[in-house]
Amino acid sequence: MEAMKHMAIPTEKQLDSTTISYGACKFCHQNFALEVLKEGMSEEKLEELATRKCDCNEARNYLSREKKRDKVIGNIVELFGEASTTSTILIEQIDRIASGNVLKVTVDSGNGYKGTLQMTSKGALKVERSISRKLSKEEMYE
Numbered sequence: 001m002e003a004m005k006h007m008a009i010p011t012e013k014q015l016d017s018t019t020i021s022y023g024a025c026k027f028c029h030q031n032f033a034l035e036v037l038k039e040g041m042s043e044e045k046l047e048e049l050a051t052r053k054c055d056c057n058e059a060r061n062y063l064s065r066e067k068k069r070d071k072v073i074g075n076i077v078e079l080f081g082e083a084s085t086t087s088t089i090l091i092e093q094i095d096r097i098a099s100g101n102v103l104k105v106t107v108d109s110g111n112g113y114k115g116t117l118q119m120t121s122k123g124a125l126k127v128e129r130s131i132s133r134k135l136s137k138e139e140m141y142e
Helices: 043-053 057-080 085-092 094-099
Strands: 018-024 031-037 104-108 113-119 125-131
Touching (some): 018 043, 031 043, 043 057, 057 094, 057 113, 057 125, 085 094, 085 104, 094 113, 094 125
Antiparallel strands (some): 018 031, 104 113
16 A cells, blocks of 8 residues: 555646656655646646645645635735735745744834734734824924
């Protein structure tokens, strides 16, 4: 049974512009035949594709975390835009907050917007955009 676990799963080539390459799941090391572009693909990318194709528990958990991460990234981009500094900083902190190493990150962009990323008590990653509007007037009085 163990020998079967590491055998490549066959696949048929579908397109002339593709070739068959092999990658292994990063957790259980099961090999998968993957149809990729003829230009080739890095070993790291083949490993990622194989892991996404694998059905072992670790790969399923990994894929579930990646899907959740992608949703959080989508929420950040929706609130702050794709190319903003706030988005970049918050996206970089997702894994730290999800792992519990950081409780909360707040980014003040200096233009009245603040972005916050934190883990809720229910275990959800919450993204929040707040706008502070302050009006004041000052007059010198002597």
